[in-house]
Amino acid sequence: MWSPRHGRVTRTLLLAVTPTLAACFVDVPPALSGGASSEGEGPGEGTTGTTGLTTEDVHDDADSSSKGCPTTAPPGKWYLDQDGDDWGVEPAQVACDQPPGTAAERGDCDDGDPERFPGSLEVCDGEDDDCDEIVDEFSPVNANCNGCALAERDGAPHWFCKDDAIDWVAAREACTELGWTVELLSIHSEADHAWARTQAQALYEGVDPMGTFWIGLRRADPHWASCTADPAQWEWSDGSPLDYAAWSMGQPDSAPCDALCEPVDALDEACPRENCGHMLYLEGGWNDRACFAAGVGYACRAAPPP
Structure with missing residues (x-):
């Protein structure tokens, strides 16, 4: 491969012969010029002449990075x-x-x-086997792991996990520990909701159908202390808007709520607020509930690949 610096260089040798010193020659350094030169009879004939060389004649091999490589492969x-x-x-x-x-x-x-x-197959070992910065997700050889049923939808890994007496905050932490793109489940269409409900029903057969199955529903921060039952105040824990809703009849109802107190955090039992959401997987509807309530499990979702 020729170097980018490989260009046209013309080297000119001027040999001058004077009438009085016919036997003496004067070497003149080559002129680095691409201009035309006059042609004579050549040295020794009593005239002055120049000889030009083009890039077809001279190559600059100062860049040797390609030496030893095939000319067609850098x-x-x-x-x-x-x-x-x-x-x-x-x-x-x-x-x-x-x-x-x-x-x-x-x-x-x-x-x-x-x-x-x-590209390695993910297995249930607590490690990121396929180097995608997600741990223990679904693969053809990894459909269940640590009490979670694993699945994939539209390229996004999902986890549906049994965990007795887990609160919303702990459930969210369990999701984020699986990878930096993993959050509690967000649902953005009727098809997403129907699919998630089917996965939960398969996992929780025989478990209390009214049990709290946590998803990523949360009241947005500016409304955290509010007692207003307004669906417009809700969002998903991954920050995406609530562009699809499947609230059960009369929900969210924000009850009970003591307007005279202000919660310190999501787990403040002294000042309860129904600021977190769960799915009644048998019925399929959503309900607001205090974040410190004991649940029977949760669902996680990783961001789909770009």
Whole structure:
């Protein structure tokens, strides 16, 4: 491969012969000029002449980065691959041929474990096996993990988890610990809602159908201390708007609510507010409830891939 610096260089050699010193020649440094030159009979004939060279004649090989490589293949980038899984880590090294112990692909999240690399099958081991920054999500070999039924919808991993006596705050923490893009379940269409309800029914067969199955419904911060039962005050815990709703009849009702007190936080039992939402999975409707209430489980959802 020629260097970008490889260009046209004309080197001119001027040989001058004077009438009085016919046997003496004066070397003149080559002129780095692309201009035309006059042609004579050549040195030794008693006349002055110049000889020009073009890029077809002279090549500048000052940039030797391509030396030793096929002219049709530039040097490649290779990444250290200590565990031999064909995925490496930064920084890259540049070479014509692949050095031993390297890989052409980068992005390995654990170069000491050959079972962890982008595209690996996720298993229930508490680790990010496929290097997508999510732990223990669904894969063809991982449909259940730690009391959760795993599924995938529109490319987004989902978890439906049994957990007796868990409150909304703890349920949200359990979701976010699975990955930075994971939150309590948000629902944005009737199809999403029907699918989530089906998953919950399969998981909770035989469990109290009125039990609190936490989803990402929450009252927005500016209305946290309010006793007003207004569906417009609600949002999803991932920050997305409530663009679809499946409230049960008469919900949210924000009851009970003591207007004379102001809650310190979501788990303040001395000043209860129904600021968190759950799904009555058998009925399918949503209901507002105090965030510190004991639930029977929760659902998580990771952001779909870009």
